Amino acid sequence: MQFFLEVFIGGLLAGMLYALVALGFVLIFKASGVLNFAQGAMVFFAALTFVGFSDRLARWFGASPDASPVFWAALALTAAAMVLLAWVVERFMLRKLVNQPAITLFMATIGLSYLIEGVAQGTWGAAVHGLDLGIADEPVMWLLERYNLMISKFDLSAAVVAGVLVAVLALFFQYTKVGRALRAVADDHQAALSVGIPLQRIWVIVWAVAGFVAIVAGLVWGARNGVQFALTYTALKALPVLILGGLTSVPGAIVGGLIIGASEKLAEVYLGPYVGGGIDSWFPYVLALVFLLIRPEGLFGEKHIDRV
């Protein structure tokens, strides 16, 4: 039971990390109907840009790369880079592809992911960087002593960060003017345009927000596994979360992440040994598929009604 709980909670925390990446997908899909495959590349780009800036800044000012002014400066510069990226994407890609079928847009984002990967590696080099956020990957002592549970402090902090981010996004969507405009655009592009909402600016904002989410995801994942090309594969981890939760739902991304994270870890521990392990590459997809057979739009997705 002890072990089961540990695996279960570890899975839930890992699931929050998946949800973090899935969130970026959901934001963009809601507002522009684009399934943005480049989200993984954006996570990679964000993490690499952050590490690159903090290295350079530290060298210029002679400070240690872990000093907090360097951290915040690098964070601000990375955020600026993500806004710039969002602007470029809107100006040179989305604007030209208005009214194209969804699959064309999807393919365009795959092309975009090549572009972002090339730019990221061309600018900052392809070497693997370490990233230290100052949170050690050690068990939480309090839980270990009281309940004898091994829960990683790092995972817990990351999950808290993810939770806070979701709460902030939810408030942003619910109560700000821009948030209302975003929801209007998500509801109906044409109606939003006709009441004077600047569609193109909204798209830039959404892509920038997805970029900020990518920064958070990139920092957390980068600190966990190192900042390297493999970060782009986080997109593949997020896709089953996304379809399980529903492509258009922010809470769906979180719930989906928790379900996928927990069941993936449990399956790997209890089912994996019987079939030779390594099942985490496909298990989330099959699980999501089973859920889809019951609810074809995901758990929280918008119900689609076909009319002839």
Place this chain on the structure above:
Amino acid sequence: MIYREAGQFKASYEEDQQIFPIKQDRIVMAALVVAAFFVAPFVASEYWLQAVLTPVLVFALAALGLNILTGYAGQLSLGTGAFMAVGAYATYNFLLRLDGLPFLAGLVLGGLSAAAVGVVFGLPSLRIKGFYLAMATLAAQFFIVWALTKFPWFSNYSSSGIISAQRIEILGFAFDTPARKYLLTLAIVSLLALAAKNLARTNTGRSWMAVRDMDVAAEVIGIPLMKTKLLAFAVSSFYCGIAGGLYAYTYLGTVEPDGFGLDLSFKILFMIIIGGMGSVLGAFLGAAFILLLPVGLNVLMHTSVGVLVPATLASNLELIVFGVLIVFFLIVEPHGLTRLWQIGKEKLRLWPFPH
């Protein structure tokens, strides 16, 4: 002046229903086929046959398979690579375990195995649509590659699932040189392309297109959805399976499960988007474009830019240019190369007059 159908009268139903109703089209096609069969093997160097022409044909076949599913029947799939893997590994196992089985029979059995797997993974399409279905096909992609790596029986207990294709022999004639392998590939691909071209014009093909355009409406006018969708998955996977078999036997010779990963599926999806959805010609144009683009870029980068910048930067530049070209192409011509071809033909029909 040269490309005009004036004076070509259709005097019978057969003439009216030809695949290429215009005489000039027939001449061009015939010339192309003759050139591909009788000129290319003698003119092209071994490198070209082995590394360019054969893979273009193999990938065109795979793209054709995906085009049947996505372009004609409207079911988006990201599992093409996996279905090719099933074809390759099934062909290998049939030839290995059934003594004296002719190569072509093994290839067809491989294709049929892929079709069976395709139908199983196509079952969710009855309930799931659009991007949700695309993600469901990812389940097939990851599961099949994992299974081929994990269960050594599939690869006859070789290390990390690598299989080496057996010698191809048909009626005692060995297909062992690049030119012979190319001819074998060409013959199979031409036959299947002809079949696909015809299939698209039959009742089945038209039901696929009806389902693609709107499946509820198709059901209302009496098209059995289940049969039509599953048939699309079966035929498409059969084509992909055969393509996988050829990929292993006539192109690479040695393949491993990871070679059939998601990248391959995306590559083939690129081919049908760039080539043109719902068109047989598009599969060929797209395959040629996507395969030759990196080669061309590589040559360009390493001859002109390569002397100025280090190799790693050059390969990143290649990545960037590839991405930009894909996006650019989708913006400029979202209907693909086929559409450009059609526009060209229309212009040629009127030439030298503007209207």
